[in-house]
Amino acid sequence: MASVRFERRIGAPADRVWALVGDPARIVEWFPGVLEARVEGDRRTLRLATGVEMVERILANDSRTRHFAYRLETDLVRVHLGTIDVFELGPNDTLCVYATTAEPDTMALVIGGATDEALETIARVCVGAGE
Amino acid sequence: MGRKILFITTDQQRYDTLGVNGGVVASTPVVDALAREGVRYTRCQPTSVVCMPSRASMLTGQYPSTHGAWMNGVALRVDAPSVAAALHDRGYATALVGKAHFEPFLDPFGRFAENALSHLGVPTVEQPWFDGRLGVHRGFDSMELATHGVLGPLHYARWLRHAHPGAVEGFYPVLDADLNVNAAGGGDTGAPQVRYNDVPREWYHTEWVAERAIAWLEGLDPTQDWFCWMSFPDPHHPWDPPAEAARRVDWREVPLPENYPERRDERERLLDAKARHWRLWYDGRVVSNYEAPAHWVPATLTADQVREVNALNAVEVELIDEAIGRVLAVVAARGWAEQTDVLFTSDHGELQGDFGLLFKGPYHVDALMRLPLVWRPARSAGVAPAVVSAPVSLVSLAATFLEIAGGGRPAWAEGDALPVRDDAAPRDAATVTEWDSDLFGVDVHVRTIVTRAHLYTEYGRGALHDGTEGELYDLVDDPLQRVNRFADPSARATRAELGERLAEHAARPVERAAPGRLVAPV
Numbered sequence: 106m107a108s109v110r111f112e113r114r115i116g117a118p119a120d121r122v123w124a125l126v127g128d129p130a131r132i133v134e135w136f137p138g139v140l141e142a143r144v145e146g147d148r149r150t151l152r153l154a155t156g157v158e159m160v161e162r163i164l165a166n167d168s169r170t171r172h173f174a175y176r177l178e179t180d181l182v183r184v185h186l187g188t189i190d191v192f193e194l195g196p197n198d199t200l201c202v203y204a205t206t207a208e209p210d211t212m213a214l215v216i217g218g219a220t221d222e223a224l225e226t227i228a229r230v231c232v233g234a235g236e
Numbered sequence: 237m238g239r240k241i242l243f244i245t246t247d248q249q250r251y252d253t254l255g256v257n258g259g260v261v262a263s264t265p266v267v268d269a270l271a272r273e274g275v276r277y278t279r280c281q282p283t284s285v286v287c288m289p290s291r292a293s294m295l296t297g298q299y300p301s302t303h304g305a306w307m308n309g310v311a312l313r314v315d316a317p318s319v320a321a322a323l324h325d326r327g328y329a330t331a332l333v334g335k336a337h338f339e340p341f342l343d344p345f346g347r348f349a350e351n352a353l354s355h356l357g358v359p360t361v362e363q364p365w366f367d368g369r370l371g372v373h374r375g376f377d378s379m380e381l382a383t384h385g386v387l388g389p390l391h392y393a394r395w396l397r398h399a400h401p402g403a404v405e406g407f408y409p410v411l412d413a414d415l416n417v418n419a420a421g422g423g424d425t426g427a428p429q430v431r432y433n434d435v436p437r438e439w440y441h442t443e444w445v446a447e448r449a450i451a452w453l454e455g456l457d458p459t460q461d462w463f464c465w466m467s468f469p470d471p472h473h474p475w476d477p478p479a480e481a482a483r484r485v486d487w488r489e490v491p492l493p494e495n496y497p498e499r500r501d502e503r504e505r506l507l508d509a510k511a512r513h514w515r516l517w518y519d520g521r522v523v524s525n526y527e528a529p530a531h532w533v534p535a536t537l538t539a540d541q542v543r544e545v546n547a548l549n550a551v552e553v554e555l556i557d558e559a560i561g562r563v564l565a566v567v568a569a570r571g572w573a574e575q576t577d578v579l580f581t582s583d584h585g586e587l588q589g590d591f592g593l594l595f596k597g598p599y600h601v602d603a604l605m606r607l608p609l610v611w612r613p614a615r616s617a618g619v620a621p622a623v624v625s626a627p628v629s630l631v632s633l634a635a636t637f638l639e640i641a642g643g644g645r646p647a648w649a650e651g652d653a654l655p656v657r658d659d660a661a662p663r664d665a666a667t668v669t670e671w672d673s674d675l676f677g678v679d680v681h682v683r684t685i686v687t688r689a690h691l692y693t694e695y696g697r698g699a700l701h702d703g704t705e706g707e708l709y710d711l712v713d714d715p716l717q718r719v720n721r722f723a724d725p726s727a728r729a730t731r732a733e734l735g736e737r738l739a740e741h742a743a744r745p746v747e748r749a750a751p752g753r754l755v756a757p758v
Contacts, residue, residue, distance in 0.1 A: 136345070137345055137347030138345030138352065153346050154345065154347070154351070154356060155389035156355035157344065157389070159344070179344075209413070209415050211414065211757055214309075215342045215344065217755075218340075218754075219345050221753065222755075
């Protein structure tokens with residue numbers, strides 16, 4: 106099992122960042138390759154650019170602590186845990202932390218690479234929304 | 237009407253696998269004939285001995301330290317220069333059929349265009365929409381992609397799964413359950429990555445690549461200038477050609493490579509004379525890169541396994557040669573024979589038993605670095621047949637294609653166009669091959685320069701080297717690179733001169749992309 110962690114400081118209010126990442130249906134706006142997201146209870150189904158449907162289980166979505174956790178339910182991983190935490194550093198200053206734990210180890214690298222790109226998009230969307 | 241360009245690449249094919257280069261296992265009459273009619277290069281070097289950086293250099297005309305895709309798993313940036321785009325700008329129709337690999341394969345989300353194209357739709361001969369804009373990706377009007385076996389969401393895999401689902405199981409699973417390169421043995425000898433594949437030959441990716449290239453060519457207007465990169469995934473592992481062809485070369489009859497030391501003590505003596513990571517990998521103490529099975533120990537490789545791998549490799553080389561013949565027949569039938577330049581090469585080599593090793597890694601010797609390169613210029617160009625023995629590099633391909641199309645070397649390309657006569661190459665011609673890797677904390681950094689007389693390698697500081705190690709081989713007296721003269725006092729001046737040239741390469745004044753981020757193992 107391997108873990109990778111990426112973080113990005115975003116020049117936008119924490120509430121705006123959380124409004125984006127804490128809404129499970131809005132993942133299409135920021136995760137690379139996701140074309141469509143259907144949310145039914147704690148189950149999120151993603152339609153990907155590869156044509157594959159990938160199911161996720163939402164484990165936590167806490168707007169008070171701005172913490173989101175989910176698990177990929179796919180044959181690609183034996184274990185997966187993804188967490189996104191949004192921390193307010195100032196009125197227009199937010200730290201967003203995206204962590205991935207996965208087995209096989211290789212998938213931590215692969216998923217982690219995508220989460221790094223996701224953080225870049227989250228920052229762009231949130232900063233752009235304020236302009 | 238200008239010259240057309242058929243650019244043929246294979247994956248992981250050694251120089252000595254072609255008959256015209258002295259190969260004795262595979263029969264390659266088609267490429268051999270191209271070599272006799274055109275220019276045969278006897279010392280072509282890659283910029284990297286793994287796929288992605290090397291292929292990115294072919295496309296961009298830049299070294300990995302310039303284009304930024306420094307290792308497998310690092311995507312070439314989308315706005316990188318592309319010779320396909322430059323040719324498109326000159327009015328060429330452009331296609332890439334087969335293995336691209338400018339972007340990582342392990343990409344379940346489809347974040348990279350190569351992995352999304354087959355699902356999202358691309359212009360193909362069945363679905364043309366080309367309207368004069370740049371092509372769908374990196375300047376190619378059409379991309380139909382394949383890789384080894386039935387991996388991922390690429391066009392070939394999608395087609396085979398849909399059209400012939402029962403054939404999928406016949407392929408060797410390239411990756412194991414941990415997504416590492418599979419170490420499971422197969423075939424008659426238990427060699428890793430070997431299987432006799434039940435897939436009918438006409439469904440195998442070599443045939444598919446040729447057929448899709450033919451389909452694209454047949455869809456073109458006869459007056460259209462075109463650039464077709466036909467990129468075969470073989471003879472890269474797995475060695476799992478269609479069973480109906482696989483036995484055409486009897487592995488029991490295959491001679492052992494000249495550079496395979498049969499005695500273990502001799503192998504180990506040779507490895508111990510090189511930089512320390514050679515022996516560490518051989519003994520199974522270190523895996524420095526993803527391109528070899530993580531759970532396989534090279535010291536367990538047997539002579540019969542080397543024979544079987546090389547037999548199946550030869551079969552795959554022969555199937556490619558025959559497929560090229562079919563495509564050339566179509567080129568001729570369409571009336572393009574006189575105006576078509578054909579270039580054949582590979583992205584890097586394969587150890588195939590040399591020094592008792594298999595696969596590839598940071599091992600800069602001829603097995604991985606000496607490539608087949610044949611250029612059969614369009615007959616209309618009036619180029620005389622020649623053999624060029626000066627070192628040349630795949631970094632020169634982009635400038636060569638643009639010269640064929642009637643243009644000069646663009647500012648972004650680092651390599652000059654290939655010479656077509658030996659005396660047209662500088663007397664001090666040299667090539668540089670780079671390696672930088674970082675696999676779960678094991679980083680390795682290698683730079684090698686090859687001249688007409690020497691192969692010289694420096695290892696940068698990393699997890700396995702302290703920055704003082706190196707290798708120096710005399711290519712004239714020691715063509716198998718068995719005697720490391722790096723510490724030989726009598727070679728001090730040579731070492732100093734070559735070290736200076738490597739330093740000049742490192743300091744060359746070019747605009748470099750920021751090194752890309754490693755986001756997948758391959």
